[in-house]
Amino acid sequence: MGVGHKRRKIRNIIKLNIFLFIILIICVFFYYRNETGPKAAGGFSDPLMREASQMEKSSADDFLNGRGILPADSGQSKAVAGDVYGEKPAESLELALYTELPYFIEENAGRYTDFKKRYPDYSYEKIITYVNIGLDREFYENVSVVDDADSITVLVNKYKKLPDDFEPELVQVEQSMCAPTVGPQYLRREAYEAFVKMREDAKQLGLNITVCSGYRSIRTQELIWNDALKRGRTLEDVDSSIARAGHSEHHTGLAIDVITAEYDVEKTKEFEWYSQNAYKYGFIIRYPKDKEHITGYKYEPWHLRYVGPEIAKEIYEKDITFDEYYVQVIQPGKSNGTGRGNRCCF
Secondary structure, eight states: OOHHHHHHHHHHHHHHHHHHHHHHHHHHHHHHHHHHSOOBTTBOSSHHHHHHHHHHHHHHHHHHTTSSSSOTTSSOTTOOHHHHHTSOHHHHHHHHTTTTSTTOOGGGHHHHHHHHHHOTTSOHHHHHHHHHHTTTSOTTSSOEEOSOTTSTTOOOSSSEEOOTTOOOOOEEOOGGGBOTTOOOOEEOHHHHHHHHHHHHHHHTTTOOOOBSBOOOOHHHHHHHHHHHHHTTOOHHHHHTTSOOTTOOGGGGTOEEEOSOTTSOGGGSHHHHHHHHHGGGGTEEEEEOTTOHHHHSSOOEEEEEEEOOHHHHHHHHHHTOOHHHHIIIIIHHHHHHTSSSOOOOOO
């Protein structure tokens, strides 16, 4: 059964519930009228009530004969919206209003309603987005391996990891563009060329943006994570600042730490400039402030991720995370074959 058919089915169910509600109102009115008002022999007491009765019968006949709300062969004449999601009709009706969102996923419907119960103040757009990211589950639960590891828009987070044998094609960063204390650094060519352009433009303004950390292998990441635990840090603390092996953006060759965390990054002129201009070169601040509940990581103003100028501009202007953008735009585009998905309201 196609997605379009499922959505038509849901819309029909919404109409059915509205129809049943109208019938209920009419029945209540009839009951009250018969109990408290005069009755005409063999029928209702006035023409208006007779018309209402005829409309009720006509609508019911149309519905049962397939001329009204649902197709005659749909087999859904006795269904209610709750049958679709296993929830109360009112809850299902509210969710059903959002089935036309390009990022609505039919299989996640039950998770949407469950998450809405936990966070009733969230809009359904936010509920659907967060569930599609995986935020209704614990971090590192139900992890999946990405199928687009070589794409510049690959999403790597606490729910999506790279294949264990993944190794991107890299180019070496010119040593003069690296921080003095670091060894050779490597990036994907697309990210490197964009960084060179950004660095040159910043240099014209007297700013010095350098690469402190670029590509990092999965094995190296594993050693870093294990070492942090051995130093006595709690698992929660380590996971909030260091990705587990396979889950780091540095594996992609598209991520750059441009200023070491030892500095008060936000007080540097470099940060002041690139925080407002990096998107023009295709970079975003991947782990922004006040988005920790989405990304799962503490704010990292030094961590830039290359996604391309067009996408970076959208993310910057909408003030959203790459996780949100991915599930709202890129993921639907992959499923419908457009490559980018439909534009939607964030």
